[in-house]
Amino acid sequence: MNPEFRKHAKLELTPLRLLLPLVVLLLGAWAGWVSVTEIGWENLPLEHYKGESLLYWTCSIGFIFTILWGTYLCTSTITEEVSQKSWTFMELSPLSTSKILFGKLFGSTITIWIITLFFGIPILAFAVSNYIPDILAPRNENITITMFIAGVLLWIVATHAFAFFTVLGTLKLKLPKSAALAMLIPVIIVSMIFGGLLLENINDYTTMHHKSNFTNYNGLTWESEVLKGNNYEVEGDWYRYKMQDDNWYDFRIPQLDKITLLIAFIAFWSIIGSYRILRETLQYKDTPWVWFIFMITAPLFLSGVSNSKYEQTLEFPLYMMNILLLLVCAKEAGDIIAYKTWIRSIKEKSWKQALKYTPLWLISFMVLALYFLFLFVYSPLQASFIKDGQFSLKMIELYKINSALIVLCCALKDILAFHIIFWWKKIRRPLIGVVVYLLIAYVIAPVILHTLWGQNASFLVAHPIFEIDYSIKNILNSPLLNNNTGIINMIYWSILGSQILVFGFLFNRIRKSTQERLER
Amino acid sequence: MSQNAITVSSLNYYYPDKKALENITIQIPKGEITALVGPNGAGKSTLMRCLAGLDSPFSGEISICGIDIINNPRQGHSKLGYLSDDFGLYEELTVKDVLEYMAGCHELPIKDSVDTVIKRLKIESVQDKKCGALSRGWKQRVGIAMAVIHMPEVLILDEPASGLDPEARSELSTILKDLQKEGMTILVSSHILSELEEYSTAMLVLRDGKIKDHITLEQQKALTSISSVHIGLSSPVTPAQKIHLENLSQDKKISVTENRHTVTIQHKNEPEQLNILLKSLLDENIPVCSFTPSQSTLQTLYLEIAQTDKNQDK
Structure with missing residues (x-):
């Protein structure tokens, strides 16, 4: 058996830790089931209401044990080992990274998994099967239950793995244990949102009404509205609004399946992320191909998931790539030794070594640049004009080229700024410095400028990269509209260009002094 | 086949604002107990962590029994044991449990290897006790037992005697001499030089991240x-x-x-x-x-x- 798994199982699997949550879960489930004795206004069978109550009780108790407690357990495998200084033994063991990861993720949460798999999931399946009425089922009930259960299991795995990744990443940045644990709060909040989405989508399968509940409103009648209308599904005296499928790009997909797919995607990348960061901790140095794939797949996948037509455009990946770039740049900018090793490897023409030490922000920047090139070729092909010379909505495709170029330039400016902040010895907490810089550049400065000189002024100094208002493009691409605002466009580019030059100059100075310091 | 258990050449290790190790080149023959000495901040622990494959140096080569530890740290761990100066044990597990864990990590026959190491380190009396309940001296023994359970060819100990009472120090000395007799090459750092004298066969002096001297027992005899x-x-x-x-x-x-x-x-x-x-x-x-x-x-x-x-x- 995997020794890491066995070690954690020995530490965690005690009768008390197994029995206490089990008793609480069973009592809660029992209370949820027996507490409902009357049917609701929808006039559905009593089992529906009992199933609903059972589902919510189980989910609430399950959330406390699997997400809150489970997340704490799987992350404390790192924090505890670091604080009690047994981490080195694990680093020294010849165990493979995958075995260590599996042991830590599932060994530390073994009690939770035993209770979830043997008790929680059967109770959930029973609850959902009662909750979903037998009539007017939009699809086979077993498929719905399977997708929901799969979603729940993936949700737990994704939360644990993402928390593990976050805490290990925080500790790798040499931040204290308290900071690592504080990072769990946003993880739990995000997890709650996804749990809520799963529940919300299972609710959609249960919303149906009896004919007697149909309200005669503004002269609408059961016959005219429901029986003749196309928005309802009817079976005998029962009706429901037609369930709407969702989209992943142009593929039709039920909403529950879509959210499960999204959670699966997050779970997959969280596990991969945890695996890679654990390898890094164990002194493995890998080539950055995983990051390269992630940089491409994550924005493209998530762009398709979004319900917003705008975000489904080619522009959404651009912004997401930029956010990822800034995140890794903030992580890597301070590692001067890694840069030194990278440059030495290049000088020695040790290409494999150089690839291993290539900063991930550089990979991200290259992907961003490639995407810009793609837009440069693709977008004009999508643009079209109508005969009278006015531009059509498709003209917006052309703006993407300009937006992409701005994002690229802003990314370059931010990369330089991050390095200045991290390499400047006087800044003792560079991570906070980076946050302050981003706040000033993209929130405070535009707001002040907007207040003082109006909207255009704020765009002139700092283009808020997350801004999706088309008016930005109207200003920036003004030569396409009229000649008067072409000056504004020129001023904008001059300011952005000079910002890059100033940051470049400062970076070069600080680079030289850092190099001299290292040589001493 | 090389007679050196540890070979280091042109090793450089940088901290962000200083050079921690500079151009370190050493060769430690098999079967030696080498004392690594130097003032605080000389780079002893950093050198030991690099040798154990726990930190990656900026440049240079490290070979432990012929294995390139920089590029194959996990493979190298099968050949070496390491105990840091501030190691900790799994407080809630028994001594036997932690040894079983280490045996499992090294894919050894669990019962045989645990029984053997318990006898070698003479820790039979505490094998069923929880690690958290042990004294510093016993913890040190269990730590060494964990580091040597797979019978590594090289053992690296960082300040193993710190915090030990005189009796435990004497026992540590005996343990190290026994392990040397079994063919293990040991690199040990300590501030207590009189104690190193009891068992070391060579001395490596490190100062300001540079090797100042490497004296073997024969040279030492000639000098003394x-x-x-x-x-x-x-x-x-x-x-x-x-x-x-x-x-x-x-x-x-x-x-x-x-x-x-x-x-x-x-x-x-x-x-x-x-x-x-x-x-x-x-x-x-x-x-x-x-x-x-x-x-x-x-x-x-x-x-x-x-x-x-x-x-x-x-």
């Missing part, structure tokens, strides 16, 4: 064959006696205290030679009231090296 003899006199030394004493001194020099009541000469350290020296002093009617040969120890050697180094810096 001559020692200082402090001769106390009941009356101040006369010029005639001084000349005679100078002739007796190995380097033909003597040092005399201000009150001329104590003379130090260099002489061979063997008992017969010291006996001849004493006889000669008495034959010459030199008023000897005390006779103290001072053994040149690892400590004095280290201090001499450190002093020479400081002088060179000046």
Whole structure:
């Protein structure tokens, strides 16, 4: 058996830790089931209401044990080992990274998994099967239950793995244990949102009404509205609004399946992320191909998931790539030794070594640049004009080229700024410095400028990269509209260009002094 | 096949604002117990962590029993054991549990290897106790047991004696000598040089991230064959006696205290030679009231090296 798994199982699997949550879960489930004795206004069978109550009780108790407690357990495998200084033994063991990861993720949460798999999931399946009425089922009930259960299991795995990744990443940045644990709060909040989405989508399968509940409103009648209308599904005296499928790009997909797919995607990348960061901790140095794939797949996948037509455009990946770039740049900018090793490897023409030490922000920047090139070729092909010379909505495709170029330039400016902040010895907490810089550049400065000189002024100094208002493009691409605002466009580019030059100059100075310091 | 258990060449390790290790090149033969000594901040722990594959150096090569530890750290861990100065055990697990864990990690037959290491380290009496309940001395033993359960060829111990009482230190010394007899190459750092003397066969002096000296037992013996003899006199030394004493001194020099009541000469350290020296002093009617040969120890050697180094810096 995997020794890491066995070690954690020995530490965690005690009768008390197994029995206490089990008793609480069973009592809660029992209370949820027996507490409902009357049917609701929808006039559905009593089992529906009992199933609903059972589902919510189980989910609430399950959330406390699997997400809150489970997340704490799987992350404390790192924090505890670091604080009690047994981490080195694990680093020294010849165990493979995958075995260590599996042991830590599932060994530390073994009690939770035993209770979830043997008790929680059967109770959930029973609850959902009662909750979903037998009539007017939009699809086979077993498929719905399977997708929901799969979603729940993936949700737990994704939360644990993402928390593990976050805490290990925080500790790798040499931040204290308290900071690592504080990072769990946003993880739990995000997890709650996804749990809520799963529940919300299972609710959609249960919303149906009896004919007697149909309200005669503004002269609408059961016959005219429901029986003749196309928005309802009817079976005998029962009706429901037609369930709407969702989209992943142009593929039709039920909403529950879509959210499960999204959670699966997050779970997959969280596990991969945890695996890679654990390898890094164990002194493995890998080539950055995983990051390269992630940089491409994550924005493209998530762009398709979004319900917003705008975000489904080619522009959404651009912004997401930029956010990822800034995140890794903030992580890597301070590692001067890694840069030194990278440059030495290049000088020695040790290409494999150089690839291993290539900063991930550089990979991200290259992907961003490639995407810009793609837009440069693709977008004009999508643009079209109508005969009278006015531009059509498709003209917006052309703006993407300009937006992409701005994002690229802003990314370059931010990369330089991050390095200045991290390499400047006087800044003792560079991570906070980076946050302050981003706040000033993209929130405070535009707001002040907007207040003082109006909207255009704020765009002139700092283009808020997350801004999706088309008016930005109207200003920036003004030569396409009229000649008067072409000056504004020129001023904008001059300011952005000079910002890059100033940051470049400062970076070069600080680079030289850092190099001299290292040589001493 | 190389006779060196540890080979390091041109090793450089940088912290963001300073060089921690600079151009380290060492070769440690198999079967040696090498003492790694140096002042605080010299880079001892960093060097040991690099050797154990826990930190990646900026440049250079490290080979542990022929395995490139920088590029294959996990493979190298099968050949080496390492115990840091501030290691911790899994407090809630029993000694047997943690040893079973380590045996499992090394894919060893669990029962046999655990029983063997328990006997070797003589920890039978605490094997069923929780690690959190052990004293510092026992924890140290369990830590070493965890580090050597897979019978590594190289054992690296960072300050293993810190915090141990005299009895536990003596036991540690015995353990290390036993492990050496079994063929293990040991690199051990400590501040307590007198203790290193008991078991080390070589000394590696590290200062400001640079190797200042690497002395083997043979070299040490040669250096310690001559020692200082402090001769106390009941009356101040006369010029005639001084000349005679100078002739007796190995380097033909003597040092005399201000009150001329104590003379130090260099002489061979063997008992017969010291006996001849004493006889000669008495034959010459030199008023000897005390006779103290001072053994040149690892400590004095280290201090001499450190002093020479400081002088060179000046």
